[in-house]
Amino acid sequence: MNEPLNPEQLRSLTPLNVLSEQQWRELRSQLVPQHLLAGQVLFRQGDQAHLTYYLLTGELQLISLDGSEEVLRAGSEASCHPLSPSVPRLHEARALTSISVLALESSTLNRLLTWRLAYQDLLLELGAAGEDVEWIESLLENPLFHKVPPSNVKAMLDRLQPLSVVAGDRVLQQGEQGDCCFFLKSGRAEVIRDEGGARQVLAELEVGACFGEEALLADRPRNASVTMLDDGMVLRLDRQDFFALLKAPVVNEVSLGEATRLLSQGAQWLDVRLQEEYERAHALQSLHMPLQLLRLKARLLDPQRTYLCYCDSGKRSANAVFLLSQMGFSAYLLRDGLDALPAIQRDGLLCESGSGYLARSGGRTERSR
Structure with a gap:
């Protein structure tokens, strides 16, 4: 029986590399590699399983809808990212050699990732305000807070009533x-x-x-x-506060067609993923502002402009839209995220080398390539 992989063996995988030790423990039962022999199929085009796959060892062939083929080798830069993340799958994945892969429930991974990045963002804000960040961080590790939508966490902290005993x-x-x-x-x-x-x-x-x-x-x-x-x-x-804060807030969302209309009126894409994810592929002319730094970098945004937030699943961007709306910005999320787009729409939106903008420290933005 395979032993679960430990976090150090997975630190090169994006976006797993930002998870906390407690979150790794929550994922432990899923961190067991699966093995395939040469010629076996991992998934086929159109596969609907909501799983996030990573190639750990060996070589894998990805065959796209138009028949083009790509060989993926474990240890390469490309293998550090999820395999064909869109659902339904845009590729068939077939083992060229004996391989091992990691398969994680996408919903669990997205929940943990959104929570981790949102609470990093909150800690930065509270630390800048002089709060006891060490105490708050230990509090946020409590499993109860994991039931609270990330956008509600600050409101929960604000409603805690201190009592001396x-x-x-x-x-x-x-x-x-x-x-x-x-x-x-x-x-x-x-x-x-x-x-x-x-x-x-x-x-x-x-x-x-x-x-x-x-x-x-x-x-x-x-x-x-x-x-x-x-x-x-x-x-x-x-x-009453406890149950009110378990409910996710309603945020504005748009389809890709509605986003295109807003772009023609001066809106801008806002990519709230990690920089490694942004650099792999992003929307043209998008501004990169990762969720965990959103509060600190929001001063770089134009209050007269509308921002269209996107990420892979829609969960991080939903949190970003809530935060931006709280700060007075006009913002929408791309409904259900990039992974829900049909192949032709996703390929038309994202590019690997098109220009965009990176939000940098010191209150400036710079062009990306």
Whole structure:
């Protein structure tokens, strides 16, 4: 049985190389390579599986719709990017030698990637405002925050109510109805369950831990009590805020045809992917501004111009549109992203060497090639 690959073996793969250690752990069950013999087909043209493939070893032949062929070798620059990412597939992929590939659920990867880049962007903003970034980063690693759409995370942080507590305080009582959840900002606390008069200590909570959310998610009474062991501080999130912030905000979106009309009226493409993804292929005259730097670089945008945001799946660009709209810009996302475009439309939009613009530090942009 194959052992899962470790993150160091995958650091060259784009965009996997930006994921955090915790996110790698979430993906661990999927990090097992698949092996094919020479002549076997990995996928065919028109394949609908929502999987992201990477070539790890060997040589693979990609056959396009028009019959043209490309040989992909593991370790090459091209192999560091997903294989034929559009769904349905634009190519047939056939092993020329014995090969190994990595197959990841696209929805999971897109969720993790969007979350990681959005929260990097938020930490940069909060750090510039003098906030305790180390504490916030530990808080954001809590699995509960992973259920929150990235664009809502700052609103959740803003709604946390700090409460000072002392050793011996019972923050939650077993059997009570849940009207809030808490995060432990400082101090220690223990989780205790009373079963038939027997007191059972279930866990000791560390800084950054969330407790009380199970009663909210399951709409059931508290299944345990939480008592402070030290003086400290907890952050309370009310039930109504909790559920409001689980809902993704509505953002403006357009089809490629509607985007073309807006471009003719002076709009501009805004590529919010990583630079490695942008340099591989991008829309002509697009401005590159990666999601994780969007708040810092937004000053380079023209407030009188409309921006059309795109990424592969539409998830990163949806978050970008929300952020830009919050800052007063006119912005739309390309509906469902690049991967949903038919082959002829995708090929017509993206080019490998056409000029665009890179947003650089120091408040300037420069031409790209």
